[in-house]
Amino acid sequence: MHPGFLNHLLLISQFELKRTFATRSGLLSIVTFAVVWGVILLYPLRFSADLLVQEKGLMQGFSFLDVIGFGSIQQWPIPEFGLFWHFALLIFPLLSITLAADQTCSDRERGTLRFIVVRSSRDRVFFGRFAGVMVIQALLISATALSTLALVLYRDAALFSSALPDLLVVTTNLILAVLPFSAMMAALSATVKSARQATVWAILIWTFLAAIIGGFAYYLPTLAFLKLLVPGYQLSALAALSGWQTLQLAYVPLVQSLLLLALGRWIMARQTL
């Protein structure tokens, strides 16, 4: 009796976790990320949060945050999470493009995928690698959200119960936000020869797709629905929302991810290994 789909999904995604958290190169990336995040957390995020807390009265009606698109921060009861939300919406999609770039491409070029596919299947490898990358990102997002919670509790430990819902909201939303980016990288990784190529293509496709669809929608407003095809389309609208309102747009990344995964699976099934 050979193992089932879910068993292989688990084994393949576990191996990806091991690659990130138990190999030298993976750990180096994690340490680099931790250092960069630590700097963001301790300086811009903490100082901005302190400013928002101290000057809460003065900030009422202050339009500068609205001008830079951070207006909704004032609606978050705990400013640290409002700031984290805005920083994370910029950082994690970009991180996803690099972190999820090498789902299958270098293994395919090296021939390693042949050793795996002969005892699994292309579908299992494709979805297993995607699941692995998503779990890694979910762990990183959770870690950064928890570190933000620690910052909140350091300021005022009494905020724990009110901070917990915010923690869940941002974590859930950020995982949803990176989903279509990771799916796009899965599809690109099944096509190109290296992680670098996948990243370059992702940036080019994303930029041109957004520009072309934006152009079409400007002249033919009936085509505005095509914007739904651009990964991250909902992010600017998300930034204007706060709390559980942010889940109103959850269908956008979910639909995008399903479409991109279907495309990636189709490419993977036809790709020469």
Place this chain on the structure above:
Amino acid sequence: MNSPMIHCQQLTHVYSGKVALSNVSFELDAGEPVGLVGPNGAGKTTLLSILSGFLRPTSGTVRLFGQPPGATQLIGKVSALPQVARLDPGFTIIEQLVFYARLQGFTTPQAALEAGRVLEEVSLTEATHEKPPVLSHGMAKRVAIAQALIGKPALILLDEPTAGLDPVNVRTVRAIIAERSPATTFIISSHDLAELDRLCKHILLLENGILQPETIDLNEEKSAIRYMTLQMETCPAREVIAEFQALEGVLQVTNPQKNEFIVAYDPERQPHMDLQLMQCITSQHWQYRQLSHGKTLEEKLFFKD
């Protein structure tokens, strides 16, 4: 009704306008190793890649044990040594072999034992905890062979298994194949005709992507004309041919290479041609290196009468 182990029907593959395989059709049943030979670019690797599920044919159908290549029903049943494939440089050999065994359905402790067993089979226990970049070409090849041996596959597809190996390891690979046959059927693509001559009973010959009409049966016992191949030390070729030609039952003597003679004979007229040849050599005070029944595979494939 039992379906054949391999069934290929009108298999064609075109790489950017170049036909690599053209209407290849054949069926193979489980059993003794089968050799796949042909000149460079004949389509051997393409055929093995299609059988392994690494490549989709442009047209035609392939079935292994009644399933298309890459089907999950073939997990653990079909294994392959690709010609060009390297392990992941980030993990140790044992980590990767354990992972492969786990994919084949072994539990973690069983997978660790199985990985150790296959490494021992290819004499590579010392490399267990090494990472692929530190291995030599020959060692990497042996690890690639080891992964193909995980479990008890019924069919193993080997693309150039002995290329780049030293003679001792070539012998090890030969012993593994001999030991596992016919419980495991091996399809072996190789340019080493002497190797295939030793291992295989049947040969598939590909030329320019076309499978030659008949598989070559290396068993000559039933044929009306038999051959003996004789390799001599330095000797007068003309005299040797003349002396052999005069022997009872000899039909033809050829000298395809320096000091190599092929004697065609009628086994009904002379069933003990080997003894007769030895007597002739002894009486003439010539020295010989090797006397073997049949023609070499090279002669059969490329220098047909």
